[in-house]
Amino acid sequence: MEKYDGKLLVQNPPMPPLEREELDRVYALPYMRTYHPSYESAGGVPAIEEVRFSIVHNRGCFGACNFCALAFHQGRTVRSRSRESVIAEAKKITELPDFKGYIHDVGGPTANFREPACDKQLKYGVCTNKKCLAPTPCKNLKVDHAEYMQMISDIEALPKVKKVFIRSGIRFDYLLQDENDAFFKKLVRDNVSGQLKVAPEHCSAGVLSCMGKPDFSVYQEFRRRFFELTKSMGKEQYLVPYLMSSHPGSTLKDALELALCLKRDHYAPEQVQDFYPTPGTASTVMFRTGINPLDMKPVYVVTEYHEKQLQRALLQFNRPQNAPLVREALRKLHREDLIGTSPECLVRPEKSQTQNVRRNSSRGRSDFKGRCKNTARKRGKR
Numbered sequence: 178m179e180k181y182d183g184k185l186l187v188q189n190p191p192m193p194p195l196e197r198e199e200l201d202r203v204y205a206l207p208y209m210r211t212y213h214p215s216y217e218s219a220g221g222v223p224a225i226e227e228v229r230f231s232i233v234h235n236r237g238c239f240g241a242c243n244f245c246a247l248a249f250h251q252g253r254t255v256r257s258r259s260r261e262s263v264i265a266e267a268k269k270i271t272e273l274p275d276f277k278g279y280i281h282d283v284g285g286p287t288a289n290f291r292e293p294a295c296d297k298q299l300k301y302g303v304c305t306n307k308k309c310l311a312p313t314p315c316k317n318l319k320v321d322h323a324e325y326m327q328m329i330s331d332i333e334a335l336p337k338v339k340k341v342f343i344r345s346g347i348r349f350d351y352l353l354q355d356e357n358d359a360f361f362k363k364l365v366r367d368n369v370s371g372q373l374k375v376a377p378e379h380c381s382a383g384v385l386s387c388m389g390k391p392d393f394s395v396y397q398e399f400r401r402r403f404f405e406l407t408k409s410m411g412k413e414q415y416l417v418p419y420l421m422s423s424h425p426g427s428t429l430k431d432a433l434e435l436a437l438c439l440k441r442d443h444y445a446p447e448q449v450q451d452f453y454p455t456p457g458t459a460s461t462v463m464f465r466t467g468i469n470p471l472d473m474k475p476v477y478v479v480t481e482y483h484e485k486q487l488q489r490a491l492l493q494f495n496r497p498q499n500a501p502l503v504r505e506a507l508r509k510l511h512r513e514d515l516i517g518t519s520p521e522c523l524v525r526p527e528k529s530q531t532q533n534v535r536r537n538s539s540r541g542r543s544d545f546k547g548r549c550k551n552t553a554r555k556r557g558k559r
């Protein structure tokens with residue numbers, strides 16, 4: 178309870194998570210699986226196509242990243258529907274008149290969670306002083322993908338189903354904890370729709386620690402095995418990493434570290450999420466106070482809009498419209514060596530400078546050294 182503006186604000190304790198039978202009852206209700214008819218006159222809701230043929234099989238998340246509010250509204254104790262309930266919904270989907278054979282997702286907040294993180298959690302509740310997965314997985318964590326895998330296979334076996342995709346985020350650190358790689362293999366073989374979304378969020382150790390995420394080496398290991406399996410199965414499919422700029426703890430230098438990492442991996446993100454404070458989260462406390470409430474140490478926080486823009490532009494350094502911001506960020510960091518036309522540079526110089534190079538190189542003279550000069554020459558020839 179908190180006094181506010183002459184009144185008393187009362188915050189009720191959260192409702193306990195629904196048990197499996199209760200969740201099954203909720204999902205057995207006769208939903209229409211479409212938008213309200215009032216949207217019809219506006220041409221409908223295009224996003225319905227994605228969710229209409231998708232199934233939610235769980236609630237809650239024990240990943241509990243520091244910036245995510247999901248653990249506060251669905252809880253850290255994972256609950257899931259029974260296989261029978263999920264399969265019954267899949268059958269209903271196959272009977273929809275415009276079903277084309279594809280189930281777009283069997284997921285939830287985190288696709289590959291089916292059970293609470295450990296047995297202890299059921300008796301004593303979730304630990305308040307530590308997380309189940311980060312910085313390293315808890316020794317009490319139970320890891321098992323068998324039921325999830327079986328459920329996906331059962332859906333695949335239904336008449337009219339051609340493919341079942343998993344498009345919700347896979348918690349890759351949890352996946353790697355599974356000693357049995359049967360699910361990983363099945364995922365790569367059958368359930369990736371060309372691109373698999375995962376959420377490393379950053380690569381800098383300091384930022385990942387503020388986010389409550391595992392070390393970047395865990396993502397690299399997952400990535401290595403994903404592509405190894407993809408190759409061994411003769412497929413062409415990709416990973417789409419979710420990334421966040423300006424999370425508390427992230428300096429311009431950290432953003433550059435991530436930009437260089439993306440460059441190394443030849444990955445140009447379509448979307449980057451800029452940190453936004455979410456209600457009740459540890460990251461929001463860091464943003465507001467400049468202190469990490471988990472260890473009470475000061476944290477660097479970007480609040481100035483322009484620096485936020487610089488950090489974000491660095492992560493999308495290849496976009497022409499970001500070039501002025503990228504150059505500005507690199508100059509601020511005294512990394513002018515990354516402005517140029519050589520393969521290791523993040524951004525080309527300003528137009529006037531490039532033209533000078535061309536002019537000079539066509540005369541056989543250049544103030545630019547090394548590969549910048551050679552590239553300019555080649556361009557001149559072309």
Ligand code: SF4
Nearest residue numbers: 294295304308309315
């Ligand atoms: S004991 Fe470990 S797995 Fe269980 S709730 Fe606590 S941190 Fe999570």
